[in-house]
Amino acid sequence: MASVETAAEHERILREIESTDTNCIGPTLRSVYDGREHGLFMEKLDVRIRNHDREIEKMCNHHFQGFVDSITELLKVRGEAQKLKSQVTETNRRLQDDGKELMGSMEELQLCRVQQRNIATTIDKLTHCLPVLEMYSRLQEQMRAKRYYPALRTLEQLEHTCLPRAGQYRFCSIMAENIPKLRIQIRDTAMTQLRDFLESIRKHSDKIGETAIKQVQMQHIELICDGGEHRAHNGAIVCCHMPREEEEEEEEEEEETGRKMAQDLVDFSPVYRCLHIYTVLGLRDVFENYYRKQRRKQARLVLQPHSNMHETLEGYRQYFNQIVGFFVVEDHVLHTTQGLVNRAYVEELWELALSKLIAALRTHSSYCDNPDLVLDLKNLIVLFADTLQGYGFPVSQLFDMLLEMREQYGEILLKKWNITFRQVLDQDNFSPIPVSTEQEYKHYTSQFPLQDPELDKLPFPKKLPFSEFVPKVYCQLKEFIYACLKYSEDLHLSSTEVDDMIRKSTNVLLTRTLSHCLHYAIKKKNVGLAELVQVIINTTHLEQCCHFLEEFISNITNVPPDTANATKLYGTSTFKDARHAAEEEIYTNLNAKIDQFLQLADYDWMAAGQGGGTLEASDYLVDLIAFLKSTFSVFTNLPGKVAQTACMSACKHISTSLMQLLLDPEVRQISVGALHQLNTDVKECEGFARAGPVAGFQGDTLLLAFSDLRQLLELFTQWDWTTYLADYGKPTCKYLRVSPHTALALLEKMRETSRKNNVFAQFRKTDRDRQKLIDTIIKQLRNLIAQHHA
DSSP states (O other): OHHHHHHHHHHHHHHHHHHSOGGGOHHHHHHHHHSSOHHHHHHHHHHHHHHHHHHHHHHHHHHHHHHHHHHHHHHHHHHHHHHHHHHHHHHHHHHHHHHHHHHHHHHHHHHHHHHHHHHHHHHHHHHHHHHHHHHHHHHHHHHHTTOHHHHHHHHHHIIIIIHHHHOSOHHHHHHHHHHHHHHHHHHHHHHHHHHHHHHHHHHHHHHHHHHHHHHHHHHHHHHHHHTSEEEOTTSOEEEOOOOHHHHHHHHHHHHHHHHSOGGGGSOOHHHHHHHHHHHHTTOHHHHHHHHHHHHHHHHHHHTSOOTTGGGOHHHHHHHHHHHHHHHHHHHHHHHHSSSSSOHHHHHHHHHHHHHHHHHHHHHHHTTOOOHHHHHHHHHHHHHHHHHHHHTTOOOHHHHHHHHHHHHHHHHHHHHHHHHHHHHHHHHOOOSOEEEOSHHHHHHHHHHSOOOOHHHHHSOSSEEESSOTHHHHHHHHHHHHHHHHHHHHTTSOOOHHHHHHHHHHHHHHIIIIIIHHHHHHHHHSTTOOHHHHHHHHHHHHHHHHTHHHHHHHHHHHHTOOTTOTTOOOOOHHHHHHHHHHHHHHHHHHHHHHHHHHHHTTOOOOTTOOOOTTOOOOOOHHHHHHHHHHHHHHHHGGGSOHHHHHHHHHHHHHHHHHHHHHHHHOTTOOOOOHHHHHHHHHHHHHHHHHHHTOSSTTOOTTGGGGGGHHHHHHHHHHHTTOHHHHHHHTTOTTOTTTTOOHHHHHHHHHHHHHHHHHHTSSOTTOHHHHHHHHHHHHHHHHHHHHHHHHHO
């Protein structure tokens, strides 16, 4: 079994050697040498080699002839091959010689192709890099030209489009590193320009506002001049057209100014540029907040008036110009930017400005006492309000404030006219105005509406019934009405409201200012009766002209005087009150003058009777009557009632004063002779009364002023006590006006006289009887008084 297996193994190894590459038979042979049958294997290997040799020999023997033929042919071919080789060598030599030039051309072609490829690659790279360089160059130019918004756009395009396409180059890296720095530079530069812009508009807001206000003012002038005429100060119609040459020049100037609007004075490009830049940078909110904050600060500065603003109109004008300039800028920014400022922000600023503006105007205008300045200020405020209203700002509060200022303006006017009226009164001579010519007459009648046909018929020279005071006051009243009308213009008031305002102001002027001035003139010291008479005549004529003032106001306001609820002028009552005051002053002064004469009275209360002689009136009374006659002759121009009242008052005062002299407690004794002298004086007074010093009294009405004194004196001089005591209390009593108290007082004074004179004559029967009679009458009078009292 072992030999069979060994033989089979050797067979396998031999097949493996035959079929395996000689390079790989090492392991196979190693297995033979590792075994014990090495000799047996070698034997079998020899046997196999011999078998293969025999097979090779057989094969060679089989193919030998063919091999010999092949060798023979090969030898033949060798000669041909040598020949062919020579030809090939020659051909190769010639080919090599000819190919050298071609190879040079091929090398040159290859080099050109490489260069062409490199050029194409370079062109491709440059195609991506050149836009970067061009854009960066454009960026630098824009930065140098300070065109920052386009520069920022270029920067954005460079960063997000061009640089990524260019590739990783060093210059691209440098550019990429510079982009944030350039952004910061652009942002900071834009902010610097914005600050410069804010500072510029702060400085130039005055000029901006002035231009805007002038444009509105020119529009107002155009509206006025379109009608071709306007009403002048004196009510006449005055043409407002200028000479043609001046008009054309002014139109050219207006057109040039009109073309240049107020906002055109400002270059808003820094704001737009900065807004766009910050929008692109994603910082729009930061920019909006900064802009609004800075403008709020500027608004507070603009709204702070100068401490001496109220001193001149220029101070107010500059203040208004700055405010208008500020809001013109804000309005333009509102309409030309998208959201930098909004309507709510602008309205908030305007509300702030309005409150501070009104407060400042109320404070500063309160210091003003010049009506012309207040009127100019009002016109300036109207222009200011109309200007801002044209930009869409509500200004109703300003017009409400102007109506408040109207009260202040009215008070200032009243103070001014108070001085004017007093000057007119102080300068007046209180004498009728003499006129010598028709021209002078027309001059005064043009100033005052005098309607007196009888006076018109009188020849020259003649006198107007009133003094210079009347036409001057009437003209001043019209001046005051014009001043009130001037303030009411352009306040957007209806004609009825203007009419009502003027009438109320005129009423205050009449009832307060003019009335006080008239009372001041009337109550002034050293005012004589002639002056008071002239005051009454003057106020009478002024009262009569009140309806002309009503018509005058209606004409300038175009409101009929009979309009429902229309305010009426109180001029009639004002002049009536002044006239009544003058009348009372006349009565007072007349009585005071009478008192001066009565102080000269020097009665001898103990005078004895003159027997059958004729008594003469006292000197003082004769002078008093002469004075009264001359005085009442002046009263001919007074209204009849006034003259009658003055005359009656004077007579009553004389009668009362003489009665007081009789009943003066210091006069303890009165004789019958003194009573006769007093009776003579009373008769003189009654003669004056009968003579009718003033027309208009019916019958002996004026004598009634002396009736009390007359009845008393008749009772004592006629000693008619029986009739007095019998008829006392009856309506038909002859001595109805004699009071028992008065009679008793006078009788006691006569009793004292009788007692003193008859101390040594008491033994005479007639004197004793008279004394007893007096005592009896006194007793009866006392009983009468007691009964009447009970």
